[in-house]
Amino acid sequence: MEPRAIRLSRALYVIFLAGLVAVPALHAGMWLNLDWMLAQRGQGIVPDYMALVDIVNPPPAWARLLGFCVDAVPVAITAVIFWNLAQLFKGYARGEVFTKGSVARIRRTGQLMLLLACLGPFVAGALSIALTLGNPPGQRQFAIGLSSADFTQIITALVIMVAAYVMDQGRALSDDAELTV
């Protein structure tokens, strides 16, 4: 592999490792500082489902814990995706491009992204329940919806899965070329 590609792969390895630590840490920070997050509503840095929370009667501790547990599911999937990508680029930096391992990592990343995209609306719905369970009767809400971002994520995941299939064909050709004398 070219030195430039190796350098880029190493940089991406570090970025994805940093993301692997940062994403769970940011989400944990968000749930630990939920009151501050709720105060920032409308400034574009707070997830949409927080708009449902009654700011006068903020969710009790048990509702926050429930919300944290629900939110932990997509965060865990995202962390696995970042780990996969970090390992993929670590392999690229070592020159392992057309290998079974790298193809499997690309395929797994696509599958996990698809899972994440499909879970997204349900997680948002579950979070809306968790965060409004503490509201007075009549103000508890359940919100579910599909956004264009969900569709974009599904399409991206499918494209990655097709790319993994193409890479697998490339790997087979590479194996053939290696064993052609």
Place this chain on the structure above:
Amino acid sequence: MAIVVNLDVALARRKMSSKDLAEAVGITPQNLSVLKTGRAKAIRFSTLEAICRTLSCQPGDILEYVPDAGGKPEE
């Protein structure tokens, strides 16, 4: 493997080492080892021609078809 590579026999007849053959043919000793051990998936006509020229033999002296025990062709 249905195709057996009898390169060892041809080399012994010519009293030539694998290293010398690899050098004469213009391939790496590693690639010649792949060919000798039957791990090769394909052989280029240019490589076969160079081997035959160096060893003064015919392709049939190096390559032999041996039917598999089950008789089914391999993928």
